[in-house]
Amino acid sequence: MEKKRILVVGLGLIGGxxxxxxxxxxxxxxxxxxxxxxxxxxxxxxxxxxxxxFDPAAELPGADVVVLCQDPAGIIDFLRDNxxxxxxxxxxxxxxxxKTSIMAAAECLPDGVDFIGCHPMAxxxxxxxxxxxxxxxxxxxxxxxxxxxxTAEHLALLHRxxxxxxxxxxxxxxxxxxxxxxxYTSQLMHVIxxxxxxxxxxxxxxxxxxxxxxxxxxVAALDAAMWTQLxxxxxxxxxxxVADLEGRIHQYRVAIENNxxxxxxxxxxxxxxxxxxxxxxxxxGDDVHPGF
Amino acid sequence: MEKKRILVVGLGLIGGxxxxxxxxxxxxxxxxxxxxxxxxxxxxxxxxxxxxxFDPAAELPGADVVVLCQDPAGIIDFLRDNxxxxxxxxxxxxxxxxKTSIMAAAECLPDGVDFIGCHPMAxxxxxxxxxxxxxxxxxxxxxxxxxxxxTAEHLALLHRxxxxxxxxxxxxxxxxxxxxxxxYTSQLMHVIxxxxxxxxxxxxxxxxxxxxxxxxxxVAALDAAMWTQLxxxxxxxxxxxVADLEGRIHQYRVAIENNxxxxxxxxxxxxxxxxxxxxxxxxxGDDVHPGF
Numbered sequence: 001m002e003k004k005r006i007l008v009v010g011l012g013l014i015g016g017x018x019x020x021x022x023x024x025x026x027x028x029x030x031x032x033x034x035x036x037x038x039x040x041x042x043x044x045x046x047x048x049x050x051x052x053x054f055d056p057a058a059e060l061p062g063a064d065v066v067v068l069c070q071d072p073a074g075i076i077d078f079l080r081d082n083x084x085x086x087x088x089x090x091x092x093x094x095x096x097x098x099k100t101s102i103m104a105a106a107e108c109l110p111d112g113v114d115f116i117g118c119h120p121m122a123x124x125x126x127x128x129x130x131x132x133x134x135x136x137x138x139x140x141x142x143x144x145x146x147x148x149x150x151t152a153e154h155l156a157l158l159h160r161x162x163x164x165x166x167x168x169x170x171x172x173x174x175x176x177x178x179x180x181x182x183x184y185t186s187q188l189m190h191v192i193x194x195x196x197x198x199x200x201x202x203x204x205x206x207x208x209x210x211x212x213x214x215x216x217x218x219v220a221a222l223d224a225a226m227w228t229q230l231x232x233x234x235x236x237x238x239x240x241x242v243a244d245l246e247g248r249i250h251q252y253r254v255a256i257e258n259n260x261x262x263x264x265x266x267x268x269x270x271x272x273x274x275x276x277x278x279x280x281x282x283x284x285g286d287d288v289h290p291g292f
Numbered sequence: 293m294e295k296k297r298i299l300v301v302g303l304g305l306i307g308g309x310x311x312x313x314x315x316x317x318x319x320x321x322x323x324x325x326x327x328x329x330x331x332x333x334x335x336x337x338x339x340x341x342x343x344x345x346f347d348p349a350a351e352l353p354g355a356d357v358v359v360l361c362q363d364p365a366g367i368i369d370f371l372r373d374n375x376x377x378x379x380x381x382x383x384x385x386x387x388x389x390x391k392t393s394i395m396a397a398a399e400c401l402p403d404g405v406d407f408i409g410c411h412p413m414a415x416x417x418x419x420x421x422x423x424x425x426x427x428x429x430x431x432x433x434x435x436x437x438x439x440x441x442x443t444a445e446h447l448a449l450l451h452r453x454x455x456x457x458x459x460x461x462x463x464x465x466x467x468x469x470x471x472x473x474x475x476y477t478s479q480l481m482h483v484i485x486x487x488x489x490x491x492x493x494x495x496x497x498x499x500x501x502x503x504x505x506x507x508x509x510x511v512a513a514l515d516a517a518m519w520t521q522l523x524x525x526x527x528x529x530x531x532x533x534v535a536d537l538e539g540r541i542h543q544y545r546v547a548i549e550n551n552x553x554x555x556x557x558x559x560x561x562x563x564x565x566x567x568x569x570x571x572x573x574x575x576x577g578d579d580v581h582p583g584f
Binding site: 086121122123140141143169170173174178180181182184185186188189190191192193194195196197198199201202203204205206208209210211212213215216217218219220221222223224225227228231235238239241242243244245246248249250251252256259260264265267268269270271272274275276277278279281282 | 327328356390413415416432433437461463470472473474476477478480482484485486487488489490491493494495496497498499500501502503504505507508509510511512514515516517519520523524527530531533534535536537538540541542544545548549551553556557559560561562563564566567568570571573574
C-alpha cells in the first residue's frame with residue numbers, strides 16, 4: 001500500500017521545522033516544496049523532509065495533507081492559483097500569524113477540500129531553513145481556527161499531528177478572536193520592539209542594558225516584508241491595540257510629568273497586581289511555556 | 293590586626309545578594325544591617341553576612357566601606373540623618389537606579405568621606421532577601437558615577453570589589469548620562485510592561501502568548517512604591533523618552549491605519565536593520581550578558 005502524503009510548502013524556519021517534526025508521523029511520507037537550489041541543498045543535507053520537490057502544484061493531487069508555510073501573500077496566492085489541483089478529501093492547513101484574511105482566501109477551495117487555519121505560536125528572531133529544528137514546537141501553543149465545514153476526522157488528524165510535533169496544547173478559536181488576541185500578544189510586541197530600536201540612543205546605550213531591554217527589543221530584528229503583510233492584513237485589530245497602548249503610555253507620562261506620586265503609585269500598583277495575578281494563573285495552569 | 297569592615301545597609305534582593313557576594317573580599321568583614329526580625333532570621337539562616345545588626349548608625353564609625361541598598365528615599369534619608377557618623381576616609385557607595393539625585397543628596401557628606409554612585413545592572417522580577425543570591429551579579433554591568441572628589445584609591449577598591457562579585461564589566465560615566473541612558477534602557481521598559489498589562493485583554497489572552505509577550509511584560513510585576521520613586525526622581529529624562537516612544541508608536545499606527553505598505557516596510561526595514569546591527573556589535577563586544 002502506498003504511503004499517505006503530507007506536502008509542506010515552503011521550507012523556511014517554520015516550514016522546515018514542521019517538515020522535520022512531522023517526519024515519522026503515522027504512515028505518512030513528508031514531502032517538502034522549496035523554491036531555491038540553496039534551500040534544496042540545505043534541506044537535503046539536514047534531511048528536512050523524506051523527499052523534496054520544486055513543484056508543489058504537481059504534488060497536490062497526491063497530497064492527503066497540505067501545510068502552507070509561505071509568507072501570508074504567498075499562501076493567499078497559492079490557494080488562488082491552485083484551487084482546482086487539491087486532492088478531494090484533503091486536509092489543508094497553514095501557519096500564518098493572521099487568520100481572518102487567510103480563512104477568507106481559503107473560501108475559494110472546492111467543496112470536499114477541508115481548510116483549517118492554524119498558527120503555531122513558535123518562532124525565533126532569525127529565519128530560514130538554517131535555523132529550523134524539529135524541536136521548535138515543543139511545549140508551545142498550537143492555535144486552530146476551523147471553518148464551519150471542518151470535519152471531526154480532520155480535526156482529530158490535526159490534533160494527532162500536533163501531538164507528534166510535541167506542541168504543548170491545541171487552542172481552538174475563531175479567526176476573528178485569534179486576530180484580536182494576536183494583535184495584542186504578538187503584533188503589538190513587535191510594534192513596541194521596533195519603536196524602541198528607532199530611538200537615537202540605541203547605539204550609545206551599550207553597557208546600560210539590563211535584561212528588560214534585551215527582552216523587549218529581541219523581536220525587533222524582524223523580516224520587514226513579512227511583518228508589513230501581517231500588520232496590514234490585521235490592521236483593524238492592531239490599530240485598536242496600538243491606540244490603546246499609546247493612551248496608557250501617555251497616562252504614565254502625564255503622571256510622571258506632574259510629579260503625581262499618588263496617582264503614579266496607584267497606576268503601578270494596579271498594573272503590577274494584574275501581572276502578579278496572571279503569573280499565578282499561569283503557574284496554576286497547564287505549564288505551557290511558549291517558545292522563544 | 294582587626295579586620296576592615298564593609299557595612300551593607302538594607303538586605304533586600306540587591307543588598308542581600310551583595311552582602312553574600314562580598315563575603316571573603318580581601319581582609320574585610322561584611323556586616324549586614326536589617327530592619328525587621330524576619331529579615332534578620334532569614335539573613336542569619338542564609339549566612340547573608342558575616343555579622344548582622346539592627347543599628348547601622350552605630351556601625352558607621354567603624355565602617356571602611358558603606359554600601360547603601362535601601363530604596364531611593366531610604367538612601368537619601370540615611371545620608372542626611374547620619375552625615376556626621378561616617379568614618380573619615382570611608383568609601384560610601386549605593387545601588388540606586390537613578391544617580392543625579394543620589395549624588396546631589398551625598399553632597400551633604402563631610403570632606404574626607406568619599407561617595408561614589410553605583411548601579412549594579414542586575415535584578416529579578418521578585419524582591420526581598422528570600423530571592424537574594426551571591427551569584428546575582430555574574431556577568432552583569434556595574435555602572436559607576438564617581439563625583440569630582442572620588443579618589444583613585446577608592447575607585448581601585450571599588451573595581452576590586454566588582455571583580456570579587458564577578459560583575460562582567462565596570463562602566464564609568466556621569467550621573468546625568470547614566471540617568472538618560474537608564475531612562476531609555478530600563479525605566480522605559482517598565483513603563484511599557486505595565487502599560488501592556490493594563491490592557492483589558494490581559495486575562496483573556498492566555499493560550500495566545502508567545503515568547504515576545506512573556507519577555508516584554510516580565511518586569512511589570514514591579515514594586516510600585518520603589519518605581520514611583522525611581523520614575524519621579526528621574527522625571528525629566530524619562531518624560532523625554534516616553535514622549536519619544538509615543539511619537540514613534542503613533543507613526544506605526546498611522547502607517548498601518550492608512551495601509552501605507554511602502555512606508556511601513558521602510559520603517560520596519562530601518563528598525564530591523566538597526567537591531568541586527570546592534571546584535572552584531574554586541575556579539576563582537578565583551579560578551580557581557582546583563583542579568584535577567
